[in-house]
Amino acid sequence: MQFFTSPTSPFARKAHIFLIETGQDQGTEFILGSGSPLAVGQAPIAQNPLGKVPVLVTDTGAALFDSRVICRYLDDKAQAGLYGSETRLWINLTLEAMADGIMEAVILTVYEARLRPAALYFSDWVEGQLQKVERALDRLENTHIGDLGGDLSAAQITIGAALGYCDLRMAERTWRKSRPVLADWYEDFSARPAMQKTNPAQI
Ligand SMILES: N[C@@H](CCC(=O)N[C@@H](CS)C(=O)NCC(=O)O)C(=O)O
Structure with a gap:
């Protein structure tokens, strides 16, 4: 397989x-x-006309995107059961959607600062994106810690990647401060070799 990637992309x-x-x-x-x-730079546009990473090209030559499709494919291929079934499946998919939403909102603030001419920088809009993140993190702290327990799951992986991106791009918001349970969960989860190996700070 081929995997098109970028070290700082949370997806x-x-x-x-x-x-x-x-x-x-x-x-x-x-x-x-x-x-x-x-x-466009080095974006894999031949494989994904949207010009986004990640893209996974399978052994049969199929180009899969976006990250949700890739993750489902990998889980299915390995029969890893990371999404579970019945109630667990819907929890995993919903928490993956929430994690993706956190990443999307943070990326939009990064693009606003990096790509938009400074005179057009829209601070209210940026704050609106960050408020989405704050609300989602509150929801994780107050409602979903139980869903992040137990065996490794798609929810754990996706939330782990999203929190890592919060650390990388919005560290000044100190998300841990009002969310001690989520912070403890993340500290444990971050110790996994797969988290260590993909930590953008170490790549
Ligand atoms: N929904 C997509 C989002 C992927 C995405 O936004 N990738 C960013 C990097 S983090 C990208 O490649 N952006 C380039 C662009 O928007 O042109 C996924 O889940 O894979």
């Missing part, structure tokens, strides 16, 4: 953790490729 990190945790990283070719809406 790519999520899929990379799935690759490692399902034992499919060995033998997979990792190809760096990222761009932005303003400059």
